[in-house]
Amino acid sequence: MKHKDFVLHLIGEAAHFMLDSDPMRMVISLHQEEDGLHLAILDDTRRGEAELQRIRTDLNNARRPELAGYYGSMAGSDVLGSARLNLIGWQIKHADVSATDSGTRIDLWLGGDRFNPAAFSIPEGTD
């Protein structure tokens, strides 16, 4: 596994966020490609459109290298207070947030400049 510690921190923070809403079910799925990886987190918590939009905003925030390289290292390493998705957002390429039939799905795309999420090999509709 490439960048194991980095991935572990991202999974930790994302799971922290999902667990804040006390779900009965949470699934974490990781798929690795040559130039990047896809992390999908699903739970059974239904969220309104306003909250989904807030999550999208936090995860797709502006590029802040000075925060990503330093404070981004806090992702997944603290348990006090609420989860902070902006710590993840500074470090990933892109995030999709959507409502599923039973809850919420967050897709995180990580990778180098050559990585193209659109060409990723995960079959459509995989939950």
Place this chain on the structure above:
Amino acid sequence: MIWILILAAGVSGILIGGRSAVTGFLSLQYHPARLLQDFAASVGVGGALLNAGLVAALGLGLVHLAGIQLSGPTLAAVFTMFGFGLFGKTPLNAAPIIAGVAVAARLADRRFGEYILIALFGTALGPIVSLVAAELVPGGIGLATLAAILAGLATGVVLPAVAIAMLRLHQGYSLYNVGLTSGMVAVFVAAGVRAAHPDLPPVGVWDPAGTPVLEGAVVITSVVLVLAGMVLGGHGTLRRTYGLLAFDGRLPSDFCDLASVDAALVNMGAMGIASWAVVRGLAAPMNAAVAGAVFTVIGFAAFGKHPRNSWPVVAGVILTAIVFGKPLTDPGVILAALFVTTLAPVAGQFGPVVGILAGAAHLLLVLQTGAWHAGMTLYNNGFAAGLVATMVVAIVEWYQANVSQRDRRFTR
């Protein structure tokens, strides 16, 4: 606008000091810088202002060169560099440390911009460079300068690794993370230096009178920031500034992003005026160290501090000083009353009572920690506060996991 403020400080220094400002500035480059130095008392306020302006210009120039936007954290870094340029940082003792962090970035295959905050705040260890250049190495200025540069480079290289580890210790509840970082590094350096030089003399210059020029600089900067925020934001600025008070301030809280640039500027000015009022209220002198502390508070008012999360920790320091009979004008007390605002997120997250207790613990600790590192880090308060925040986090975390949620705990 920040360039204008820095330029104004440097030009004021030359206008006030004339030729002696330049000679004073030059002499500071080979001047001992360990805590607690008052550059205004040592070489005159003109030379101190010129030095502070150039140190801040170095920081702001690097921010621009690295292609990093000027926002909450970078404003905090530049104001902190200016403030400590009045009592410890010089371009000569800062540059090798910054270069060392750049080397670390290269080793980690990262862009310098990713570590720029560590580099700028890491100049707190400038006294190590000055110690080697001005106090330890005999044999001429050339050899001393080379040895000092190497010491600074080595110090800078280790900073990112330690800074990231320290961040996870207190989980962002102390805003001066590099304070804890540099304290850790300085304790080891001091141990090594004392092994070779057991009779390392303490240094210290504290001006009990203060200077009206620095008081004017604090007040004018604060008023300019408030006015700039009001002009920039227009109608609604005060409402946005009030909304900013809802944030707990935990790292990283960039108020320029979370609230707005105009609200952040007004908050910076308001915190400057509030800090000035605290100094006045305690009848403390506005000397270089105190003015440096106020400028640091102003900078961090764009990155975590505001009146609502700051007052409890300040109250904790003042009440504890009164309880233990310490004079409120004592250098350690007045500096702690200003720099303790690094613990503002503790009050912001856990409430004013925990904030007051944290402030009390901070004062008791900070009066001891200076001796641990022999003044080799300028962020002595940041070091002590980082330890306090780590203790608070450990206790609260244990309490939440084992006491308040014990009915939800799984047992084997």
